[in-house]
Amino acid sequence: MRNLRSACAFLLFVAAAHAQWLNYPTKNAPRTKDGKPDMSAPAPRTTDGKLDITGIWMPNGLKYLISIAADLKPDEVPFQPWAAALYKERRENLGRDDPNNLCLPSGTPEKEAVTSPYKIMQFPGETLILYESRTIYRQIFTDGRPLPKDPTPTWQGYSIGRWEGDDFVVETIGITSKVWMDTNGHPITEAAHVTERFRRHDYGHMDIQITIDDPKAYTKPWTITESPRLLADTELLESVCEENNKDAHHIVGK
C-alpha cells in the first residue's frame, strides 16, 4: 500500500514539474509516421557493434518491489533458518524497520524495482546508472578490473560489467546486510553475489535477469526478470527524500 502511495505521489510530482524541462525530445529516437518514438524499432548499437542500453527506463509494475520472491510460492523461498525468522519478524512488524522509511537508500538489487525512472549512460570504462529516486548514482566499471577481494559493504555494492554477446552482464558484491531487497523485507547479506543480465530487445524494451546468490541467507540462488520500458522525450527530475519525509512517524509497526 505504501508503495502504491509513493507511486501516486511521484506521478503527481511529475505532473506538476515544468513541462519544458521534461518534454525535450530524445535525440536520435526512431519515430513512427506520427512523430512518436517507435518503441518497436530495432535496439540501437554503439560503433563497436555492441547493444546500446543507454536511455531512461521505467520498471514495469510493483511486483518485485513488493516481493523479490514473487515468482516463488511462500514455502519455496530457500531461506536459511535465521533469514526466515528475520523475514517473519519484518512482515509481522509491517515493515516498520524498512530503511526506506528513514530515507536510507534502496540497495542492489531493489533499486532496479523502485517505480521511478533511471537513466543508463555508457562511457568508456564505465556504465553509469542515475536513479531519479534519491538522486543517487551507481557506477559499473567496464574497464576490465576484477571484483575487489574484500570490499567495504555499501548499499549498492561494488559492480563490474562486461558484454557477453548481446547481454550486458553486471556482477555485484559487497552489499551491506542493512539492505532490504524489497518492501516485504527479504534480507541480503555481505556474502551475496548478484548477477544482472541487461538485454535490450528493441528500442523500447529491455529485460534484466537478476540472480541472487547469497549462501548466507538462502540455500540456493534464484532468478527474477525485470522488464523495464524506455521513456523517451523526457528527463529525470530531482527527488530528495529527506526534504519531506512524513512517513517515519506514522510507520510504527504492529
Next chain:
Amino acid sequence: MRLGITVLLALSLAPVVLAQGRKPDLSGVWEPEGSPSMQSQAKALLLDPKAAQGKPDPDANCTLSGVPRLDLGPKPFKILQSPDEVVFLYQAYTAFRQVFTDGRPLPGDLQPAWLGYSVGKWDGDTLVVDTAGFNDITWLDNAGTPHSESLHVTERFHRRDAAHLDIQITIDDPKTFRHSFTVTEHARLAPSIELTEFICLENRK
C-alpha cells in the same frame, strides 16, 4: 604516496586531453583544493545584512547541499563527459548532476530544485555551465552565504593542464546581492582514487 606525487607532477606538465569532437576532456576524479572564500565579497554585497541569519544548514538534514556548494568540497567529485551531456558525480550524498550540452535552452520558469537545472556550452576550451531554478533553502558555501530563488550560477570549468581544473564561479542573485560576484576554485586530479559511497543519513551525528 610518492608515486602519486610523481604521477601528478607528470600530469601537470602534460597537455589537456581532448575528447571526441576535439573538446577538452574534463573526465576524471577531482579533489577540491580548499574552499575559496565567498564571505568577504558576499557580505559586503548583501541587500539585507540579516539575510544569512537563522537559515539552518541543509547539510544537517541530509538534503542536497546545492550548487555551487557541492563543487567546493571537501569531498571529491567525478566528471564524465559525453557529446550531449556532462555528468557530475559527487561523493557527497552519492548525488549526481546532469549538465546538458546538446543545445537545449534553460527554461524561464522552473520548479525550484536543490541542484537547479543546468545547461552547458563550450567557450573555446572552457565549459560554461548555466544553472537556475534553485530553491532558497541551500547555502552557497560552507559558511552559510544565503541566496534566493532568483539565483543564477555560472561555472566556467577550465582544465589548465592534465592535472588541474580551475572553476570560476559567478553568483548572480539580484534579490540577495547588489551585484554579481565571482570566486575561483581549484581542483586537482586524483588519478588513483575512486569515489566511495557516502550516505549522509548513515553518518548523521
